[in-house]
């Protein structure tokens with residue numbers, strides 16, 4: 001059984017800005033342990049004849065030329081914003097950056 | 098124990114915005130400025146379903162930076178996500194590089210009081226910049242402008258090899274000048290295109306272990322970095338001397354009070370849960386690609402310096418100074434093409450231009466005129482049209498009115514040097530008449546009296562008298 005503690009779940013929840021109840025923490029701890037145990041299986045595979053890979057796929061070097069394409073228009077970009085002003089997204093005041 | 102018993106240990110993370118035309122993962126303009134959110138598209142605004150594609154120029158520029166700083170280049174590399182929440186970061190993760198940076202294990206040499214010193218670089222990696230938050234004073238909220246979001250950056254991380262604020266200054270200037278020389282960034286600190294995170298710790302002299310460090314982020318002026326190091330090292334030494342402990346933390350620098358403050362709210366935010374970005378594919382660079390970039394590197398400051406020492410016989414101090422910034426160096430080269438006088442051109446830059454910049458709290462890239470004006474100015478000195486003391490005034494004027502030519506300035510201001518022998522003779526006579534004691538002193542063997550008389554004559558002519566002629570005529574009179 002993969003080892004993940006209640007404290008780690010609480011830490012991850014905090015980083016993800018989730019407020020979990022005690023019951024939820026219990027539940028997620030158990031779920032996570034099961035998920036990790038399942039993923040553990042990969043460690044048991046024999047990979048001795050497989051080269052180390054660096055990406056998720058075999059593709060490499062998908063590049064773009066450095067040429068400007070202007071997006072039309074700002075209104076389209078902002079249209080779904082819950083609040084906007086002066087061409088910007090308006091959000092609750094952020095202090096002390 | 099006192100301050101002298103401690104050693105300062107500093108490492109820098111320098112962030113430098115690359116001067117590509119477009120952003121790192123989309124085709125939006127990366128140009129500075131613009132109306133809010135007009136250099137944006139669904140990709141850099143993190144709209145659902147969009148996918149990033151890496152700008153090939155970003156890789157090229159980063160490899161250039163690596164090669165110019167003696168780094169090794171990773172032939173297989175990738176992008177990773179750095180996760181954190183902040184309103185200026187639309188995806189809630191920054192695409193960066195974690196365990197395999199494009200460049201690693203480099204070094205640069207800096208000038209110190211004790212001579213040249215090697216500062217090791219741990220890595221240079223590519224990443225994207227965040228947007229900008231604007232605030233107003235009316236409590237209506239904060240306003241997000243994403244023009245800068247997705248602008249390409251390189252982050253250049255030094256080893257903790259720096260031991261004083263002077264070394265930090267020298268290191269930063271060197272990095273800045275190298276990046277300017279290879280043309281990957283305009284390095285304008287005032288626009289935030291070059292900024293540094295400063296890691297500071299102290300330890301007792303002779304200690305082998307490093308002390309606990311604190312970090313101050315996003316510093317964008319040489320002056321404030323110096324002030325910060327001064328303050329923070331003193332603070333740490335005080336804490337230790339009182340038996341306290343340094344807490345490893347990010348501290349906020351406050352410009353106005355000149356102090357750093359703990360940011361307790363960000364205590365455990367630094368758990369970025371890096372993982373490979375599945376939307377991007379691996380970067381694989383061939384030897385051929387790397388060598389092609391290496392061969393196309395322009396002349397670097399080290400080599401320009403060597404050339405200035407050998408070809409133009411500049412003194413080391415002048416050669417170091419002129420090559421300390423590409424703007425200085427380019428200005429110098431343009432000037433000497435016109436005036437053919439490297440010595441005077443470099444002297445004017447080192448003494449007068451540097452002084453004026455310092456007074457204005459500006460950097461070389463903010464000099465409003467070009468090497469052409471400087472070259473013309475030196476020519477005017479060499480031809481005897483103006484004295485060197487007037488040249489200082491012309492430079493000050495050029496900072497105010499960069500569009501006017503030096504010859505025009507001196508004409509308009511009536512600063513042309515008096516080289517008419519008759520006119521100078523009159524001044525000489527007048528000064529001698531008024532200072533019989535100096536004549537006696539000079540004849541009694543006090544050579545200093547001549548200097549005094551020349552000084553008086555210069556004052557009389559508001560610095561416009563030809564000094565050689567003045568000297569000659571005074572000596573002739575005194576020897577009579």
Ligand SMILES: [Zn+2]
Nearest residue numbers: 123125138141
């Ligand atoms: Zn975009």
